[in-house]
Amino acid sequence: MKVVRKPLFLALILFALGISACSFLNSFQTEGTLVLPGLKAPVTVHRDEKGMAYIYAQDMHDAVMAQGFVTAQDRLFQMELTRLVATGRICEMAGEEARPLAIRMKTIGFLRNARQHAALLDPETRAFFQSYIDGVNAFIQLRPKEHHLEFKLAGIKPTPWAIEDSLAVLYLMSWDLAANLETEIIAQMLVEKLGPEKAKEIFPLNLNPDETRGPEVRIAVSEWIPLALEKDQNLLAYFKDHTLALGSNNWSVGSRLSAGGKPIVANDPHLDARILPGPFHPIGLITPQFRAVGVNIPGLPGIAVGRTGYVAFGLTNAYGDTQDLYVETLDAKDQEKYT
Numbered sequence: 001m002k003v004v005r006k007p008l009f010l011a012l013i014l015f016a017l018g019i020s021a022c023s024f025l026n027s028f029q030t031e032g033t034l035v036l037p038g039l040k041a042p043v044t045v046h047r048d049e050k051g052m053a054y055i056y057a058q059d060m061h062d063a064v065m066a067q068g069f070v071t072a073q074d075r076l077f078q079m080e081l082t083r084l085v086a087t088g089r090i091c092e093m094a095g096e097e098a099r100p101l102a103i104r105m106k107t108i109g110f111l112r113n114a115r116q117h118a119a120l121l122d123p124e125t126r127a128f129f130q131s132y133i134d135g136v137n138a139f140i141q142l143r144p145k146e147h148h149l150e151f152k153l154a155g156i157k158p159t160p161w162a163i164e165d166s167l168a169v170l171y172l173m174s175w176d177l178a179a180n181l182e183t184e185i186i187a188q189m190l191v192e193k194l195g196p197e198k199a200k201e202i203f204p205l206n207l208n209p210d211e212t213r214g215p216e217v218r219i220a221v222s223e224w225i226p227l228a229l230e231k232d233q234n235l236l237a238y239f240k241d242h243t244l245a246l247g248s249n250n251w252s253v254g255s256r257l258s259a260g261g262k263p264i265v266a267n268d269p270h271l272d273a274r275i276l277p278g279p280f281h282p283i284g285l286i287t288p289q290f291r292a293v294g295v296n297i298p299g300l301p302g303i304a305v306g307r308t309g310y311v312a313f314g315l316t317n318a319y320g321d322t323q324d325l326y327v328e329t330l331d332a333k334d335q336e337k338y339t
Contacts, residue, residue: 028143043055055283056286057286061127064135065132065134068131068135068137068139069138069139070135074298077154078277088111092156110171110175114168114171115164117164118163121163131301133161133165136161140158166299181323249268250265268317279297292308
């Protein structure tokens with residue numbers, strides 16, 4: 001049997017069109033009764049006019065297990081594609097063209113670290129993740145006829161999930177939101193080209209918002225690139241057309257100033273909301289002891305951005321220094337070692 005590998009651009013197109021196929025070309029049961037092995041008590045799932053699921057369960061285990069099942073109903077192909085990238089398995093779908101990306105992901109080691117960290121989880125956290133994973137795997141194994149059309153178009157099948165898969169997806173998202181990778185590469189290249197003394201005169205630009213009393217400082221990248229480096233294409237390749245800012249966006253309004261008389265919290269997670277399917281999956285989790293409505297990354301349990309009956313919570317990217325780079329050179333005497 002000849003295996004035909006789909007090019008990477010097709011994978012990206014499928015990813016972009018995923019929500020359309022899920023919504024219009026694929027159907028799953030939304031009425032009646034489903035059997036989900038592992039539940040402690042019956043769970044009710046209500047979907048609103050937009051298809052958002054609200055899960056009513058007797059305890060958190062059942063709510064999160066149902067969340068895994070419902071998320072797989074809505075976003076299984078998106079989850080699978082994200083996992084293939086995060087774990088360095090994207091060649092299984094995209095073939096040789098995706099080999100550089102797969103090598104990069106395996107080198108960074110999201111899955112390698114996820115396996116180590118999964119083994120260190122405390123029992124409560126492990127049970128929380130496992131409840132979600134059990135729900136995802138139940139949909140994969142028990143509802144094969146409801147798997148998304150994209151799987152057939154891409155020529156792949158969904159495989160069972162494990163806790164390390166969810167952690168790898170989390171690490172990929174964290175890596176993607178980190179902002180100082182380019183900064184550190186450019187700093188190293190400046191040092192190598194100009195020497196440490198000259199480099200430190202022009203880079204980095206450090207500002208402490210607590211000590212800055214004047215107007216906000218925003219400097220376009222093009223304004224501070226030294227003229228001597230303008231023709232260095234290797235260096236300029238790392239720059240993007242954006243400005244340097246002090247941080248991300250979040251704010252709150254007290255009840256006295258809000259139109260509804262209740263406090264308001266707002267934040268910007270810095271995830272592109274224009275892509276389809278979106279980066280977040282909306283969900284409601286309701287138990288006798290807990291009630292929350294919000295969103296989370298498909299493949300992860302719980303709610304990352306949302307509200308309960310008492311508090312609203314969000315996340316925003318502060319663009320802190322979250323990555324460290326090392327220059328490794330093979331030992332001339334022993335090629336199994338680095339210096």
